[in-house]
Each structure stands twice: as structure tokens, then as C-alpha cells.
Amino acid sequence: MQHNYNFWGGQIHLQSLVEDFVNYLINKGKSENTVKSYKLHIVEYIKWFSDSYGTSFKKLYRENVLEYKSYLINVKKFKGKNLNAKTINAKLSALGLLNKFLIEQNVQDEVVINDSDMIKIQINYANPTDINKSEVENFRQKILEAGDKRLYAIVTLLAYGGLRISEALNIKLNDVSLQGKELTVRKGKGEKQRIVYLNTKIINSLREYLKERNDDGEFLFPSRESDKVDRTVINKQFKKHSDKITPHKLRHFFCSNALSAGFGIHEVANQAGHSSIQTTLIYTNPSREQMKRKAELL
Numbered sequence: 001m002q003h004n005y006n007f008w009g010g011q012i013h014l015q016s017l018v019e020d021f022v023n024y025l026i027n028k029g030k031s032e033n034t035v036k037s038y039k040l041h042i043v044e045y046i047k048w049f050s051d052s053y054g055t056s057f058k059k060l061y062r063e064n065v066l067e068y069k070s071y072l073i074n075v076k077k078f079k080g081k082n083l084n085a086k087t088i089n090a091k092l093s094a095l096g097l098l099n100k101f102l103i104e105q106n107v108q109d110e111v112v113i114n115d116s117d118m119i120k121i122q123i124n125y126a127n128p129t130d131i132n133k134s135e136v137e138n139f140r141q142k143i144l145e146a147g148d149k150r151l152y153a154i155v156t157l158l159a160y161g162g163l164r165i166s167e168a169l170n171i172k173l174n175d176v177s178l179q180g181k182e183l184t185v186r187k188g189k190g191e192k193q194r195i196v197y198l199n200t201k202i203i204n205s206l207r208e209y210l211k212e213r214n215d216d217g218e219f220l221f222p223s224r225e226s227d228k229v230d231r232t233v234i235n236k237q238f239k240k241h242s243d244k245i246t247p248h249k250l251r252h253f254f255c256s257n258a259l260s261a262g263f264g265i266h267e268v269a270n271q272a273g274h275s276s277i278q279t280t281l282i283y284t285n286p287s288r289e290q291m292k293r294k295a296e297l298l
Contacts, residue, residue: 175220251272
């Protein structure tokens, strides 16, 4: 459905634009997290545009986009530091999709941002894992002793199943077969489905959690406030027990640990849901800490 966003006075109804852009992303099959982040990026650009030029946003101009890119590189800070290339590229990618959306809506007809505008990133081949099995087991034990069986089950699933936190929180009860030692991830990255195989640690943690789970909802990990627990709640609970371990670091740990345990490259890729084998291969390399130690030998 197309809308004419140019109202009286040539102004654009920005709230309507953002809402329709969000729906456009959803219809394109973008994940919930991608939609949220792209929405924030677009709202941020519109505010920057208004603050910079003293006028309301009407459409994308290449000159404005290039000035925004320069602002992101040279001026904008996060926690006192310049933005990294990956963050800047994510913001530019959001503008690229907004560009396509505005063209489809007949708001503009020219492409003003393309792949060549992205900042080239040198691939870091160091293994991103910076936590070891001893640290993971100590973390799990702290949570177990704190009596939080839901969190204990989530942590065990991430560390030994390789799931993304968003995937874990979207699991429904009927997606899990404890007897069959597997679960189905139905909303993986790119909306891809896959089977994840469960070891005894995961099975035991889920069984003990399910004994005290008191909810009639369909999601495996519900909350008092909604049908499933929110990732921000889990992030806060992680911080209570560790200032180092995060859900995403547990995923890194899984990949590295699985390869060390004898899993093949393709087996880890399938379990973790990597879209490219190149992603999995990174975990066969030395860690950053190992690279730093080796650098001292030079």
C-alpha cells in the first residue's frame, strides 16, 4: 500500500513514515531485533537532519547522507569513543533500506546510498571467544546456588546448545523433545529453521526447570509480565552474576568448545545456525589473548 507523505506545506508526517517503514521491514522478513535497531537508526537520522538543517525531513539526499556519514565517523561518540565501522555501516544500511522504501512509495526516485558507501572492514580472524570452560561452569554454579532454575536452564542451553539469545527465548514447549534430545529453532536468523541437538547438561537443566514452571503459555521461558521473558531481563540477570559473561559470549564459547571437543566445521555451523562456513572457521583460530601472548614473543 502506497502513501503520499507530502502534506500541506510540503511537510512529511514523520510518525506515519516511521511506522510504515517498520511494517515494510517486517514484510521483508527482517527479524524483530533488526526491525528495532533499524527503526532507532532512522529516528536518529531524522533528528540529526532536523538539528543540522533546521527543517523537517522530506526525503533522502545524497549530499545529506554523505555529511551524516562524516558526522558518524568524526563527531558522534558512544561512551566517549568514536563509533566503530560495524556500527556506522549498520546505520548506513538502515538508510539504504529507507531509500528503497521511499522509492517504492514514490516519495523519491533516485538511489542516494549504495554498497560502495559502506566502510571497508578488515576481517579479524582471531577467535572471538574470551571465556573458558572453567569460567562458564563457575557462572552456571553461581546461578544454580542462587536458585534461579529458569536462568540456569537458559545459560546451559546457550553454552551447550549454541543458540542465540533471541532464538532461545522464542522456543515454544512443543518445539522441545527431551526424550529425543533435540529442539527445533523456528525463528532463526533469516527466518531459517534448524534442529539443535541437546546434551545431558541441557536435558537435566530443562527437566528441573520444567518441574517448577507454573505457566499455561506456549513459550518455554515465560515471564510474569508477558508470554515470554524479554532479553533485556536476561541481560540484567547475567550482570548480577558476572561482569564478563554475556549471552552472546556463551554462543562464542559453544562454537569454540564444540570444535575443541571434536565437532566438525559443518556440524558446528549447523548447530549454531551459521549462514556461512566462514563464520565457523573463525573459531578454529587462536583467541585474541593467545594472539597477544604470541605478539610478545616477537
